Amino acid sequence: MKDKSSRAAMQSTRPAQQDDSIAVEAQRWQSDTRGPYVQAHPERRDEFVTQALQWSVNPLYTPADLEAVDFDYLQDLGFPGEYPYTRGTTPNGHRSDFWTMTQVTGFGKGLEWSKRARYMLDQGLSGLILEYDLATTNGYDSDDPLVEGEVGRAGMALDSLEDLEQAFDLPFDKLQYLMSVCNAPQPVNLAMIIAALEKKGVDPKDFVLHIVNGILIEYTCVGRYIYPPKDGLRLATDCIEYIIRHHPNWAPISIIAAQLQPAKANPVQEIAFSLTIACAYIDAVLERGLDIDTVAPYFHFVINVDMDFFEGICKLRAFRKCWARLMRERYGATRPEAMQIRMMTSPTTTALTLQQPLNNIGRLAIMATACALGGAGESMTTPLHDEAHSLPAEDAIRVGAALQHIVAHETGVAETIDPLAGSYYVETLTKQLETAAFAEMDTIFEMGGALKAIESGYFQRALGREQYERNRDIEQGKRKWVGVNHLQLEEEKRQIDIFRLDDSVEAEQVSKVQALRARRDQAAVDRALDEVRIAARNGDNMVPPCLQAVRAYATHGEICHAMRDVFGEHRTDSQLGGI
């Protein structure tokens, strides 16, 4: 009896004793061992900080640090595939399947896109990302004088259903996943894709169409918006609702935190801005009569990782946990799927340099490894090492695809689940990120949520400050960047090929859309465009009238203009970047 109770007493005090003794020992180590050493060998720099957050980094992390942030294994981590999903949303990490490996493509005319897409599928990629040119993403046809010089450059020119009919000349058996990157005119692009798949006879159940549909990020930092924020939010909500009700196997929304990061959002802002933005859409969709357990699993995030290895890894882990907590605590979600964040990860292009571009391959490999270590998500996309120079060349596409296979097959990082869990540093930083992100989310919710934060310019100003300060750190050498402010070469020889789009693409695209307008049934087009205006005014879901207009071969720009007639245009450009 006596033995038993004393053992119980010992057990109950043991963890605290252990931690105390570690803290005491750590102090002893500091004064006896490290202190004298550092005196003899002064440190490389005055302060060690993380790259984006500029948070102080300790020389050593021990269990005492976990104690300080109130770390609790079962509460903070639990097990993979279970709440709060810090260690992963699936129970087996990447031991059952690797992430889907994708790359961005899309430029020129539909036919050229199709050719490049085939090339990429042949390189072992199973998913494609379709980007549109800036004329399309801003809602103008190729022959609009405003977009002269941009047609087919930053992505594919999409003027009418005809363009997608040509672009979709693809082996759909190899293609498991297609992501369409478009925000402001999203109902129009969605309608075009649906109509093109119908024409090709592709069963929409056989693959996943994923539309980005993230207009609120455009107002925050990207700038490719058309209509005022509240109307933009309504159109996005229309697409989400339409897909959930008609194509439940598709993905109707992505929150591209990966656009906040290049706008220099730090990881806390990335988590807080993108999750509160997600809440703005969720609130709007819930108002349409859907419930949180149905809606939440449709949300998808694209998250970049920068060169600070641990900031990146911990950010991915914190993202998973913050989403799970938000869905359970704010919305009362009960389905596990509603609390499991879906994400695509990516090395960031902003870590890449124009100088000595081949060095970027090294950077991409390191960031891709960080993505894998943080739990890559369902898919990973790699930018290409020559992106700072120009639009990517074919050689770079091959290297970019190989890079993911190298990380997956050769490094061993995917052989066990969440391999860095339990690292004193990783767990401390993960927990600190979570705490700071929730504090920032509270601030945003208090000002009325993400839509209000955008309308008041709060997000934009916050990012503008970060942009200036991060750049200053590099110029002043506070952060060393190889090729930029460290190990620069005097005379740099060009080491890469540059992909060039023929200028004739624009001319051909212009005559193609004009020829289409001349031969189609104009009366049918006019009627369909009227229906678009009526639906816009009535607050109806915009996807069905857009689909009707697309089938009548109304052009992309015409449909966008019909909605401009009703919504007007957003013109507070100078808010961007807080300039």
Add this chain to the structure above:
Amino acid sequence: MPQGTERPLRVLLAKLGMDTHTVGITVIAHALREAGMEVIFTGLKQTPAMVATAAIQEDVDVVGVSSLSAGHTRSLPTLARLLREAGAGDKLLLVGGVIPEEDQPLLQEAGVDKIFTMGADTRDIITYLNEWRAAQQAGHS
């Protein structure tokens, strides 16, 4: 003119066409302001004609265009021509962003005074502007 009454250098920063990448131009705007210059931002989605008009109306010394899509080979020569035709060819015309080397001669011939590619140091840009200003003033006196 005595140093003390010298008006600050006025700079119009512009984004042409559908290119909406704003990080670079934001950094430049903050840096130039910190260096004592007056900075005016056109906003997004401008045509060359809109920028030329703004440059004249705002009576700026410098027009800086940020270009991160590939439209610069057409839009910048147009802007340079419009400025010249409006009698404002003496304004310094700068471009920064993703400008491949082989496009640079074309832009220079078209009237772009200086090209800063991605990664240019804001301190170099400020030095360049101050030296240009000093040369202008030396030329005028």
